[in-house]
Structure formats: C-alpha cells, structure tokens
Amino acid sequence: MGTPVDLVHGMLTVLFALVAVHALRRGVRSPGTGRRDRMDHLLHFAMAVAMAAMPWSIGPSLSGP
Numbered sequence: 001m002g003t004p005v006d007l008v009h010g011m012l013t014v015l016f017a018l019v020a021v022h023a024l025r026r027g028v029r030s031p032g033t034g035r036r037d038r039m040d041h042l043l044h045f046a047m048a049v050a051m052a053a054m055p056w057s058i059g060p061s062l063s064g065p
Contacts, residue, residue, distance in 0.1 A: 008055075009055035009056060012051075012052070012054075012055050013052050013053075013055060013056070015052075016048045016049075016051045016052035017048075017052050019044075019048040020045050020048035020049045020052060023041050023042070023044040023045040023048055024041075024042070024045045026041040027039075027040075027041030027042040027044075027045055
C-alpha cells in the first residue's frame with residue numbers, strides 16, 4: 001500500500017466489507033422478518049461483497065481522456 005490510490009482502494013474495501021457484514025447479520029439474524037426482507041438483505045450482502053472486490057480488479061487499467 002504505497003500509493004494514495006492503494007490507500008483509497010483499501011478504504012473502499014473496508015467500507016464495503018463493513019456494509020456486507022451488516023447486511024449479512026440483518027439477513028440471517030433478524031427475528032420476525034419475512035422471507036422477502038431476508039432475501040433483500042442477502043442480496044445487499046452479495047452486492048457489497050462484489051463492490052468490495054471491484055477496486056482490486058486484476059485487469060488492465062483504463063486510460064483516461
């Protein structure tokens with residue numbers, strides 16, 4: 001983590017990982033919620049995990065204009 005870009009990528013990963021943990025807890029441990037609410041939280045979990053991985057893509061970087 002030597003460059004400022006790596007620092008931003010790390011901060012985004014931590015942010016989305018925290019959101020993913022929160023969504024997973026709400027989806028698994030919410031008593032009295034319906035199936036639809038649980039599925040909504042679990043889908044938010046999947047989206048947050050995907051977004052946490054996005055800054056670290058191994059593909060070639062895009063050139064700016």
